Amino acid sequence: DNGVPFHPPGWPLVLAAFYAVADYDPTAGSPADPDAVKALVALLSGLACGGAAVLARLVGGRCVLALIAPNAVFHFGHAVQGTVANTEALYGLLLAGLLAVMVLARRHAWFDLPGPTAAGAAFAIGVVAGLTSVVRAEFLLGCVLIGIHVARSGAAASRLLVLAAYAAGVAAALTPSTIANWRSIDAFNTRNASRLTAPLP
Secondary structure, three states, rough: OOOOOOOHHHHHHHHHHHHHHOOOOOOOOOHHHHHHHHHHHHHHHHHHHHHHHHHHHHHHHHHHHHHHHHHOOHHHHHHHHHHOOOOHHHHHHHHHHHHHHHHHHOOHHHHHHOOHHHHHHHHHHHHHHHHHHOOOOHHHHHHHHHHHHHHOOOOHHHHHHHHHHHHHHHHHHHHHHHHHHHHHHHHHHHHHHOOOOOOOO
């Protein structure tokens, strides 16, 4: 991409960490190495199916779990995209986990707890929501919708604190990649100043 960060960095960072741990050089093209990547993606995809089943159990009970679990396992996205190195498996896992935590927060009234405890829960949810956006940029809208939900939850006296903690969690997750993207675009503009009609925003 010539140094321009068109894609969110979450999945590439996870894949790079896996390459480092597996001592895999993707430029070498060893026949066994792609199988290891497929195994990683399949594992994440399977965990996403399990997360969806747990979420179904939390929301609708055992009957809904029994309907959702086979559907998740035989879903085209998991059967096909769960074998190639793309963001879908990691995104599905993060999304299922985030929604399950949101259900638990509502069920156990985490936002009704004393101020610092509710703020801590909101901050943690914000971090996970932000990390989900680092994997799939369009989830930023999801961050906004969750923020609206958080703002309307819990005791009225602590709603502003909880919302601020949630926003701080999202910002904490997004700040490193935002700074890296800013630097990448600035470097690209500097390198190509003579060829660009205007700097990239």
